[in-house]
Amino acid sequence: MSSSAAFIVGNWKLNGTGQGLGQIRSIAEGVQDAPSVRVAICPPATLLSRAAQVIQGSKLSLGGQDCHPEINGAFTGDISAEMLADAGAQVVILGHSERRAAYGETNTLVASKVSAALRAGLEPIICVGESLTQRRSGEALRVVVGQVVGSLPSEAAHHRFAVAYEPVWAIGTGLTPTLNEIEEVHLAIRSALKDIFGPAGLRPPILYGGSVKPDNAAEILKGQEVGGALVGGASLKAEDFLAIVGAV
Numbered sequence: 001m002s003s004s005a006a007f008i009v010g011n012w013k014l015n016g017t018g019q020g021l022g023q024i025r026s027i028a029e030g031v032q033d034a035p036s037v038r039v040a041i042c043p044p045a046t047l048l049s050r051a052a053q054v055i056q057g058s059k060l061s062l063g064g065q066d067c068h069p070e071i072n073g074a075f076t077g078d079i080s081a082e083m084l085a086d087a088g089a090q091v092v093i094l095g096h097s098e099r100r101a102a103y104g105e106t107n108t109l110v111a112s113k114v115s116a117a118l119r120a121g122l123e124p125i126i127c128v129g130e131s132l133t134q135r136r137s138g139e140a141l142r143v144v145v146g147q148v149v150g151s152l153p154s155e156a157a158h159h160r161f162a163v164a165y166e167p168v169w170a171i172g173t174g175l176t177p178t179l180n181e182i183e184e185v186h187l188a189i190r191s192a193l194k195d196i197f198g199p200a201g202l203r204p205p206i207l208y209g210g211s212v213k214p215d216n217a218a219e220i221l222k223g224q225e226v227g228g229a230l231v232g233g234a235s236l237k238a239e240d241f242l243a244i245v246g247a248v
């Protein structure tokens with residue numbers, strides 16, 4: 001673990017209707033007893049404003065899962081960072097590998113979305129991670145550091161943001177890297193952040209994501225430079241997600 005408060009973020013992906021608000025309420029109630037942890041849930045954008053009402057007054061934050069670089073305009077189907085903030089979000093996940101793969105999001109596009117998030121006062125969580133082929137061919141560190149360098153605009157130095165290391169092969173598969181492998185990548189990301197931003201590069205938490213579950217969270221969160229977790233499947237049920245928060 002790193003020294004500042006751990007940051008645990010739930011990514012609901014394409015899951016959740018109004019029925020899921022009860023889980024969000026339970027998570028908000030559960031995190032009141034976890035003072036040394038920052039916690040956010042990123043439901044589908046359609047739930048944000050209702051979720052904001054449900055969790056009013058709690059320490060749970062809400063986030064989006066993507067945003068468009070522009071404030072508004074002729075971009076059918078897209079949502080701007082300002083719209084997410086207006087609906088109650090404080091954070092936004094950007095550059096998730098599912099978006100990089102399915103929608104061809106490049107580092108340059110992700111960097112422009114990060115700028116948009118900062119412009120709107122949101123805390124971006126920038127996702128990076130290698131594929132299984134890249135890991136097997138010894139390219140993991142080069143790929144991940146390249147994504148960090150390419151996805152961060154220079155103004156991020158003056159703002160709050162987080163990086164999430166999510167090996168693509170560990171997402172939704174039940175597979176996780178060893179603690180040594182996680183630490184190796186997190187240390188490389190920290191060193192890249194220091195190279196880019198100088199002392200400001202020491203601040204951003206580096207989260208681990210990819211099959212984080214109640215039974216492996218404590219071990220993963222012990223890792224050097226592991227500042228929290230980005231949790232997919234196990235964030236959908238309040239009981240599982242709160243067990244991960246409790247593992248900090």
Ligand code: PGA
Binds near residue numbers: 170172211
């Ligand atoms: P998972 O997803 O926890 O279901 O592996 C993590 C993520 O994609 O953020």
